[in-house]
Amino acid sequence: MKTSAFHLVTQREVPADAEIVSHQLMLRAGMIRKLTSGVYTWTPLGLRVLRKVEQVVREEMDAAGCLEMLMPSVQPAELWQETGRWEDFGPLLLKMADRAGREFAFGPTHEEVITDFARGEVRSYKQLPICFYQIQTKFRDEIRPRFGVMRAREFLMKDGYSFHLDDDCLGRFYQLMYTTYSRIFERLQLHFKAVTADSGAIGGAVSHEFHVLADSGEDLIAHVPESSYAANVEQAEAVAQGERAAATEALRLVDTPNARSIADLVEQFQQPIEKTVKTLVVAASDEADTDFIALLVRGDHELNAIKAEKLPAVAAPLRMASEEEIRKAIGAGPGSLGPIKLPIPCVVDRQVALMSDFSAGANIDGKHYFGINWERDLPLPEVCDLRNVVSGDPAADGSGTLELIRGIEVGHIFQLGSKYSEAMNAVVMDESGRGIHPAMGCYGIGVSRIVAAAIEQNHDDKGIIWPEPMAPFDVVVLPMNAKKSHRVRELADQLYGQLKSAGLDVLLDDRPLRPGVMFADAELIGIPHHLIIGDRGLDTGVVEYRRRGGEGREIPVEEIIGWFEQVKAARA
RNA sequence: CGGAGCGUAGCGCAGCCUGGUAGCGCACCACAAUGGGGUUGUGGGGGUCGGGAGUUCGAAUCUCCCCGCUCCGACCA
Numbered sequence: 001m002k003t004s005a006f007h008l009v010t011q012r013e014v015p016a017d018a019e020i021v022s023h024q025l026m027l028r029a030g031m032i033r034k035l036t037s038g039v040y041t042w043t044p045l046g047l048r049v050l051r052k053v054e055q056v057v058r059e060e061m062d063a064a065g066c067l068e069m070l071m072p073s074v075q076p077a078e079l080w081q082e083t084g085r086w087e088d089f090g091p092l093l094l095k096m097a098d099r100a101g102r103e104f105a106f107g108p109t110h111e112e113v114i115t116d117f118a119r120g121e122v123r124s125y126k127q128l129p130i131c132f133y134q135i136q137t138k139f140r141d142e143i144r145p146r147f148g149v150m151r152a153r154e155f156l157m158k159d160g161y162s163f164h165l166d167d168d169c170l171g172r173f174y175q176l177m178y179t180t181y182s183r184i185f186e187r188l189q190l191h192f193k194a195v196t197a198d199s200g201a202i203g204g205a206v207s208h209e210f211h212v213l214a215d216s217g218e219d220l221i222a223h224v225p226e227s228s229y230a231a232n233v234e235q236a237e238a239v240a241q242g243e244r245a246a247a248t249e250a251l252r253l254v255d256t257p258n259a260r261s262i263a264d265l266v267e268q269f270q271q272p273i274e275k276t277v278k279t280l281v282v283a284a285s286d287e288a289d290t291d292f293i294a295l296l297v298r299g300d301h302e303l304n305a306i307k308a309e310k311l312p313a314v315a316a317p318l319r320m321a322s323e324e325e326i327r328k329a330i331g332a333g334p335g336s337l338g339p340i341k342l343p344i345p346c347v348v349d350r351q352v353a354l355m356s357d358f359s360a361g362a363n364i365d366g367k368h369y370f371g372i373n374w375e376r377d378l379p380l381p382e383v384c385d386l387r388n389v390v391s392g393d394p395a396a397d398g399s400g401t402l403e404l405i406r407g408i409e410v411g412h413i414f415q416l417g418s419k420y421s422e423a424m425n426a427v428v429m430d431e432s433g434r435g436i437h438p439a440m441g442c443y444g445i446g447v448s449r450i451v452a453a454a455i456e457q458n459h460d461d462k463g464i465i466w467p468e469p470m471a472p473f474d475v476v477v478l479p480m481n482a483k484k485s486h487r488v489r490e491l492a493d494q495l496y497g498q499l500k501s502a503g504l505d506v507l508l509d510d511r512p513l514r515p516g517v518m519f520a521d522a523e524l525i526g527i528p529h530h531l532i533i534g535d536r537g538l539d540t541g542v543v544e545y546r547r548r549g550g551e552g553r554e555i556p557v558e559e560i561i562g563w564f565e566q567v568k569a570a571r572a
Numbered sequence: 573c574g575g576a577g578c579g580u581a582g583c584g585c586a587g588c589c590u591g592g593u594a595g596c597g598c599a600c601c602a603c604a605a606u607g608g609g610g611u612u613g614u615g616g617g618g619g620u621c622g623g624g625a626g627u628u629c630g631a632a633u634c635u636c637c638c639c640g641c642u643c644c645g646a647c648c649a
Contacts, residue, residue, distance in 0.1 A: 009582090009599090011582095011583060011584095011598085011599080012583090012598065012599085012610065013583060013584050013597095013598065013599095014584085015583070015584085016578095016583090016584065016585090016642085017578095017641075017642050017643085019642095019643085027583095034641095036640085036641085037640085037641065037642090091573095143573080143646090144643095144645095146642090146643090260649075261648080261649065262648075262649080278648055278649060279648095279649065280647070280648065280649065281649080282647090297648085299648090301648090302647075302648070303647060303648070304647095305647065308647090318647075320647060320648090320649090323649090326649085333649085334648090334649035335649050336649085337649065361649080478608095480607080480608050481607050481608080483607080484607075513610090514606085514607065514608090514609080514610070514611060515607075515608045515609060515610095516608080516609035516610045516611080517609085517610050517611095518608095518609090518610095519608085519609055519610085520609070520610050521610090532608075534608060535608095536608070537608095544608090
């Protein structure tokens with residue numbers, strides 16, 4: 001490709017509303033343009049990168065025996081009503097109607113469509129196991145789109161769905177997808193981590209997320225550096241540390257008129273924060289015989305909403321009670337709540353169950369109890385894992401101490417089981433002629449998000465530094481002062497042709513620009529290999545080679561093609 | 573969804589308070605010089621000032637309504 005025939009529009013200035021570096025660089029390099037909130041056009045330059053990522057994903061999925069197909073992005077409401085997700089998916093689902101008033105959704109995922117497809121096509125165990133996948137545009141009406149294509153509403157996703165006669169087969173295939181995903185991210189040269197995860201709205205039991213590690217990541221991951229343990233904080237089990245010490249203080253009711261928060265309590269009464277307890281009031285589920293439930297975590301800990309929602313007595317989604325509701329149910333305001341004489345049921349975190357001589361609200365405005373001890377002052381309520389893990393906690397598998405890091409979720413695999421095949425009555429005959437609901441797995445990769453995640457991990461102050469497998473061009477030829485120098489122009493043309501013939505994606509910057517502009521553009525758009533051709537080098541028969549983000553050297557003209565063939569061979 | 577802010581040329585912004593010819597930088601076009609790190613000069617094109625209504629002799633500017641976009645928050649009691 002010659003720059004003069006390409007659409008290269010770079011910007012020097014940082015766009016005002018781009019927060020993170022990948023968003024800024026994608027805009028400055030001219031890879032994407034925003035059409036409306038969370039919806040982006042991919043320019044020819046950006047699309048080249050997207051296609052390269054796609055291709056790696058496609059090759060590895062094919063290698064694992066999966067079959068590519070393409071499903072519609074517009075899906076009829078009836079399909080979603082069959083599984084109940086027309087309602088359950090909530091406002092994330094973009095709904096629309098046709099001229100006759102029939103309702104549709106723009107697909108945010110395709111479990112319903114693939115299951116509908118399978119119930120029509122897959123009838124016999126002899127067809128199993130089978131895995132279909134597609135690379136397709138999805139739409140999720142995110143509450144707050146941000147960070148460019150990182151959290152966009154419209155995005156490109158690879159989604160795959162497997163069907164199995166039994167859970168064992170599903171488990172084996174899931175392992176294959178796990179290694180396939182690992183290989184994909186290795187090939188893309190991304191620094192990533194696989195973590196156990198909550199399966200969220202998609203449903204199912206076993207699930208792993210693949211995260212590209214970056215400080216700008218929206219997810220928190222708990223891992224043990226010296227072991228393989230890694231889990232999303234949403235899901236990581238919090239293990240209580242130590243044993244309950246014997247009581248040493250007497251229970252006493254203290255006036256705390258100005259203490260409305262844990263921080264106040266710590267500051268005004270010199271209570272160590274590890275000796276305080278927070279009482280959070282949440283709505284109860286329909287099956288509970290109460291309207292509200294109190295959840296207790298240690299003062300310096302955070303309630304984990306996902307864990308809380310899993311309690312049968314707690315309403316899902318989690319809803320915190322309003323101050324008004326709290327006053328009505330308990331007779332005191334938030335800030336003065338605690339387990340003693342609490343008129344509503346209460347569940348305590350594992351760590352809280354091990355506390356002694358602790359303080360908490362007295363359920364009387366402006367009063368707290370200090371020196372509280374379980375069993376002595378009140379019976380120990382139901383104990384559960386309710387909190388987020390924190391750095392320094394022991395890992396649930398006993399393999400060491402947890403550290404928290406940030407990640408960008410780029411892949412997610414699930415064992416769904418028969419949730420969808422049952423809901424939609426997809427039936428396959430087994431060997432004995434009995435109809436069974438096949439076990440399913442589902443496997444997603446955020447293709448467009450990978451592009452942004454790669455930039456978060458690979459950039460410098462000059463711009464993007466693409467991992468070679470996803471670079472828009474492998475090599476750029478930069479002729480210095482080609483307008484005036486015949487031999488520069490001729491050698492540039494010649495090398496351009498030869499590199500192309502050698503099978504490389506090569507860009508020839510044939511614009512009549514100052515060298516500085518050409519260098520700056522080549523660096524901004526992150527092309528891995530730069531060849532600089534100028535009269536200065538030609539006097540001694542060399543061209544200058546520079547590795548983006550690395551070292552430069554001079555290479556004799558006649559060795560260039562051979563050298564690049566080596567580069568290419570090393571990559572394959 | 574709650575709070576805040578912003579919409580003026582492709583991008584970044586000034587002008588608005590105090591109503592009176594719509595500006596600056598970058599980008600773009602032309603010419604010239606320059607020619608190994610975003611060079612310089614001269615000339616030029618480009619605007620329903622987000623939309624509508626109102627006040628006024630006169631509105632980018634004041635008032636009201638609508639739309640769009642961005643940021644913060646949406647669990648800590």
